[in-house]
Amino acid sequence: xxxxxxxxxxxxxxxxxxxxxxxxxxxxxxxxxxxxxxxxxxxxxxxxxxxxxxxxxxxxxxxxxxxxxxxxxxxxxxxxxxxxxxxxxxxxxxxxxxxxxxxxxxxxxxxxxxxxxxxxxxxxxxxxxxxxxxxxxxxxxxxxxxxxxxxxxxxxxxxxxxxxxxxxxxxxxxxxxxxxxxxxxxxxxxxxxxxxxxxxxxxxxxxxxxxxxxxxxxxxxxxxxxxxxxxxxxxxxxxxxxxxxxxxxxxxxxxxxxxxxxxxxxxxxxxxxxxxxxxxxxxxxxxxxxxxxxxxxxxxxxxxxxxxxxxxxxxxxxxxxxxxxxxxxxxxxxxxxxxxxxxxxxxxxxxxxx
Amino acid sequence: xxxxxxxxxxxxxxxxxxxxxxxxxxxxxxxxxxxxxxxxxxxxxxxxxxxxxxxxxxxxxxxxxxxxxxxxxxxxxxxxxxxxxxxxxxxxxxxxxxxxxxxx
Numbered sequence: 001x002x003x004x005x006x007x008x009x010x011x012x013x014x015x016x017x018x019x020x021x022x023x024x025x026x027x028x029x030x031x032x033x034x035x036x037x038x039x040x041x042x043x044x045x046x047x048x049x050x051x052x053x054x055x056x057x058x059x060x061x062x063x064x065x066x067x068x069x070x071x072x073x074x075x076x077x078x079x080x081x082x083x084x085x086x087x088x089x090x091x092x093x094x095x096x097x098x099x100x101x102x103x104x105x106x107x108x109x110x111x112x113x114x115x116x117x118x119x120x121x122x123x124x125x126x127x128x129x130x131x132x133x134x135x136x137x138x139x140x141x142x143x144x145x146x147x148x149x150x151x152x153x154x155x156x157x158x159x160x161x162x163x164x165x166x167x168x169x170x171x172x173x174x175x176x177x178x179x180x181x182x183x184x185x186x187x188x189x190x191x192x193x194x195x196x197x198x199x200x201x202x203x204x205x206x207x208x209x210x211x212x213x214x215x216x217x218x219x220x221x222x223x224x225x226x227x228x229x230x231x232x233x234x235x236x237x238x239x240x241x242x243x244x245x246x247x248x249x250x251x252x253x254x255x256x257x258x259x260x261x262x263x264x265x266x267x268x269x270x271x272x273x274x275x276x277x278x279x280x281x282x283x284x285x286x287x288x289x290x291x292x293x294x295x296x297x298x299x300x301x302x303x304x305x306x307x308x309x310x311x312x313x314x315x316x317x318x319x320x321x322x323x324x325x326x327x328x329x330x331x332x333x334x335x336x337x338x339x340x341x342x343x344x345x346x347x348x349x350x351x352x353x354x
Numbered sequence: 355x356x357x358x359x360x361x362x363x364x365x366x367x368x369x370x371x372x373x374x375x376x377x378x379x380x381x382x383x384x385x386x387x388x389x390x391x392x393x394x395x396x397x398x399x400x401x402x403x404x405x406x407x408x409x410x411x412x413x414x415x416x417x418x419x420x421x422x423x424x425x426x427x428x429x430x431x432x433x434x435x436x437x438x439x440x441x442x443x444x445x446x447x448x449x450x451x452x453x454x455x456x457x458x
Binding site for chain 2: 030033034054055076078079080153154155156157251252258261262280282284292294296
């Protein structure tokens with residue numbers, strides 16, 4: 001054991017059911033916050049499944065029909081980020097800790113720095129196999145510009161879980177069939193499809209490799225870089241963890257309502273990349289009239305008062321009346337066209353759903 | 355008398371933890387004492403049925419922090435989340451700005 005190293009429980013529970021899996025994730029996080037579970041590194045492997053981010057709509061990012069046909073479960077994660085496909089060819093890990101304790105140990109004060117520190121662990125792991133990888137954006141690691149690893153964080157009061165996913169030999173063909181990521185997101189990153197965006201580690205290595213070979217190197221690098229000492233492998237949970245896992249599995253993750261929540265029928269959200277920037281329209285629609293409306297996003301705002309006037313005028317108006325109000329407004333032609341494009345999208349979505 | 359209300363928003367874990375219940379009860383108390391306050395509680399991962407404030411929407415990120423507390427669309431730093439007096443002071447400060455400064 002290195003001096004002043006932190007002792008971390010190493011957990012390999014071998015639960016491959018995705019619903020149960022996330023019940024475990026949330027249970028450990030809750031219990032770490034309450035000082036009832038120790039600092040833990042959990043190595044996770046899965047059967048084929050699709051996970052969506054906590055704030056996503058399944059239908060927008062996943063081919064639900066295909067997943068049902070192939071018996072691939074879809075589950076909502078407790079953490080943010082995009083939809084991902086996982087199978088036996090990838091692994092994940094989750095690092096659960098009390099924020100004050102780990103940050104003091106690492107001498108950092110900002111959770112975002114952990115993305116860099118753990119990203120460096122991934123880069124060093126790749127380097128051990130002679131593969132050059134690099135940090136990309138805030139939370140990804142790429143090889144030759146393609147993503148091999150992604151991560152996300154979830155903080156609950158004083159506890160935080162940092163989760164990472166490493167693609168080793170995932171079925172990319174199946175990934176492309178299960179996911180339908182937003183073209184908007186890809187176009188922003190300069191890609192047109194999933195295959196150009198991600199890479200398996202075996203492709204970069206040009207040979208097959210066992211997941212455990214990478215996991216063992218990763219654990220060594222993590223212990224060294226973060227000055228941690230892992231316990232012997234634990235395969236089971238504490239009594240308290242088991243109790244909470246069962247409760248969260250039954251009341252949350254195994255329930256269809258968790259992954260497919262019933263969104264109030266009248267509320268619509270449209271995000272569109274227009275020529276003046278990304279526009280985000282949220283409106284409630286009832287008896288063919290707009291009842292509430294909100295426009296936000298990352299776009300160039302012309303006359304703020306003109307926009308406010310326009311939004312207030314369309315309340316309790318039909319979509320046809322809204323088009324007329326937009327056309328008669330004193331906004332620039334560019335801006336009018338973008339708004340009309342946004343309302344066209346809304347109309348298509350509305351007609352599809354009703 | 356104006357019907358406009360000042361927004362209070364909480365993002366909590368679902369189902370709520372003991373600490374979440376403390377926050378929920380605290381804020382429900384604030385609203386009971388002042389009918390011009392409106393409380394919206396969001397549970398992480400559950401559908402949100404009301405338009406959120408701009409301040410809330412701007413915090414959606416690759417990282418979720420629970421809880422999040424917004425008073426009139428302004429995020430409140432975590433060190434004040436369990437401090438009832440500090441929370442009441444933040445509410446008073448925003449409330450006293452007047453309803454023209456209250457965000458939808």
